[in-house]
Amino acid sequence: MQDKDDKLKDASKSGFGLLSDSVLNASTNAASEIAKESVSDMVGEMAIDTVSSFIPGISGAISSYKIKRAEKNLTILINEVSKRQERITANLSKQTEENKDKLDQLLQYIIELAADEYQEQKIEYMVNGYLYLTDHNKITSDFVMHYYDTLKQLRMVDISVLRLYYKNAFLMPTERENFRDIMEKHGLSYEQYRSVQETLRRHGLLELEVKDETENDMTKLEEGINKVVAFLEHLNKGKNSRPPQIGKVKIKQKTRESFKLNKFGKEFNDFFHEG
Numbered sequence: 001m002q003d004k005d006d007k008l009k010d011a012s013k014s015g016f017g018l019l020s021d022s023v024l025n026a027s028t029n030a031a032s033e034i035a036k037e038s039v040s041d042m043v044g045e046m047a048i049d050t051v052s053s054f055i056p057g058i059s060g061a062i063s064s065y066k067i068k069r070a071e072k073n074l075t076i077l078i079n080e081v082s083k084r085q086e087r088i089t090a091n092l093s094k095q096t097e098e099n100k101d102k103l104d105q106l107l108q109y110i111i112e113l114a115a116d117e118y119q120e121q122k123i124e125y126m127v128n129g130y131l132y133l134t135d136h137n138k139i140t141s142d143f144v145m146h147y148y149d150t151l152k153q154l155r156m157v158d159i160s161v162l163r164l165y166y167k168n169a170f171l172m173p174t175e176r177e178n179f180r181d182i183m184e185k186h187g188l189s190y191e192q193y194r195s196v197q198e199t200l201r202r203h204g205l206l207e208l209e210v211k212d213e214t215e216n217d218m219t220k221l222e223e224g225i226n227k228v229v230a231f232l233e234h235l236n237k238g239k240n241s242r243p244p245q246i247g248k249v250k251i252k253q254k255t256r257e258s259f260k261l262n263k264f265g266k267e268f269n270d271f272f273h274e275g
Contacts (some may be wrong), residue, residue: 019104021113024089025044027082070115073123077114080127084274091134102139106130113148119156125272132271133154147271150203157186161196162205165261166269197259209258 081088092100110130114123129147132141154162160182167177183193200206261269 003250012259019107020092020100022080023078024085027078027085039118050220059126066116069118073117073120076113076120076123077111077127080124081130083129084127085240088131088134091131095134095137099137099139102141103130103133106133106139106141106144109145110148112151117152121156122151122154122159124157128274129272131274135173147268150205150268151272153203154199157182158196158199160186161193162200162261162265162269163273166266166273169266200265201259205262205268206259208260209260 089096092103095103107130110126117123117126120256126148129144129151135142161179164177164179164182179193182188183190188196197206
């Protein structure tokens with residue numbers, strides 16, 4: 001397979017010219033038609049699965065399906081760029097020529113991902129990420145591609161759950177959500193919701209927070225013992241006043257695990273969600 005560096009180098013050979021200018025122009029003039037015309041060079045190089053060589057006629061069907069999906073997705077991408085065009089143009093005008101070249105290469109990579117994306121709702125986040133990039137001077141291509149590779153592996157339900165953790169950690173109580181809302185929206189069982197949490201943890205976006213109850217248990221035990229001692233001292237002194245109250249001490253003797261948004265999860269959310 002072609003590695004990331006090769007993909008970035010190939011951007012200059014794609015036939016788009018200065019890609020950022022082409023996309024911005026497309027967002028201004030007849031977005032869908034330009035997207036359809038522009039996709040032809042890129043789609044022509046898409047690999048068809050090896051299995052197609054064993055099934056007569058399947059190669060053409062797959063190619064046709066991929067072309068239609070790419071055309072639709074790139075039309076969506078152009079329209080999303082159009083919504084943010086003024087900010088993107090303003091940001092690019094402040095960038096150095098070196099950064100503009102990096103951004104152009106990264107835009108090529110974003111277009112390739114968008115063209116082949118099954119969940120078209122994710123294209124909005126891809127464009128948000130590009131807008132975020134145009135507003136920053138320090139651009140590290142490898143790590144940006146890591147962000148997009150991670151997004152590629154997530155599904156919309158994963159993004160919804162990650163967003164839930166972000167809202168509950170950083171937004172006002174009135175803007176927060178409950179995990180049951182996410183379960184209802186996506187038709188998830190609790191077990192499926194837990195599976196999504198594990199998926200986010202595997203991608204480094206959530207982490208386990210372990211709360212050890214031992215310290216609380218020891219404090220409760222100490223308080224209980226002190227009450228017993230005070231009660232016995234009261235009896236031994238033969239006082240007529242009411243003795244101190246004593247009761248049962250409940251010891252949990254366990255640890256509790258929960259998921260929480262980590263630093264990478266917050267940065268990932270900030271990168272792909274429009275501010």
